Amino acid sequence: MKLVRFGAAGAEKPGLIDGDGDLRDLSNHIADIAGETLSPEGLAALAALNASSLPRIAEKQRLGPCVAGTGKFICIGLNYSDHAREAGLPVPTEPIVFMKATSAICGPDDDLVIPRGSTKTDWEVELGIVIGKTAKHVSKEDALEHVAGYCVLHDVSERAFQNERQGQWTKGKSCDTFGPTGPWLVTREEVADPQNLSMWLKVNGETMQSGSTRTMVFGVAELVSYLSDFMSLHPGDIISTGTPPGVGMGLSPQRYLKAGDVVELGIEGLGQQRQLCISSS
Known part of the structure; x- marks a missing residue:
């Protein structure tokens, strides 16, 4: 479904x-x-x-985030080996975990607001996992039984906030509209192999990211199992599983989003998103 x-x-x-x-x-x-x-x-x-x-x-409708009641928005950093190389960082030996504020969640085609003071707002197409059944200390073999389905996520990031200000990554990841989610939640039985999905992202029609979930360092089942050892995962929780190479921070010269830019992104079988970038009021 x-x-x-x-x-x-x-x-x-x-x-x-x-x-x-x-x-x-x-x-x-x-x-x-x-x-x-x-x-x-x-x-x-x-x-x-x-x-x-x-x-x-029949009439055209705005689509909101494809899931409600999200208690936790958990993100995995550097989870694509080719993206880790792009960032000049070692491939993690254990998942890098950080949180994104649930207030960042918005609809897949809502405007993307460049926050006040931003100089480095960046793009990241990611596979989203939506939890359907509470998971605590689940094995990798049983982990997918706790997954309701999958969706497209845009893990928008403000790199200056993330990397050049003291503290953790959260404040560079959590600005309003930095979590477009959807267009729809595709239930688990319709995704034959979540580790074999092509994904892409364009800025103003130019392809910036083109990758596949095949290059994930830690796959869906492993991530659900791993996270469930540190916290209970509840229905509606979202796990954003990392991005392939091609982000603005990794380009030479670096390139970032500005008001007027249009970002389009999608994942095979899971639909696509489109956001117009606007300035913060």
């Missing part, structure tokens, strides 16, 4: 994309794409519905 949330920011309704690509309204069946809806039982109940019997939404 492809699950979506549509409507005005803060008032999204749950929906799904049917086999013909039409948007169908799920609000008569569930309150939101969150909590128990993401459990194996909740997803099975949605899969049992006759999609053609659900109300069809």
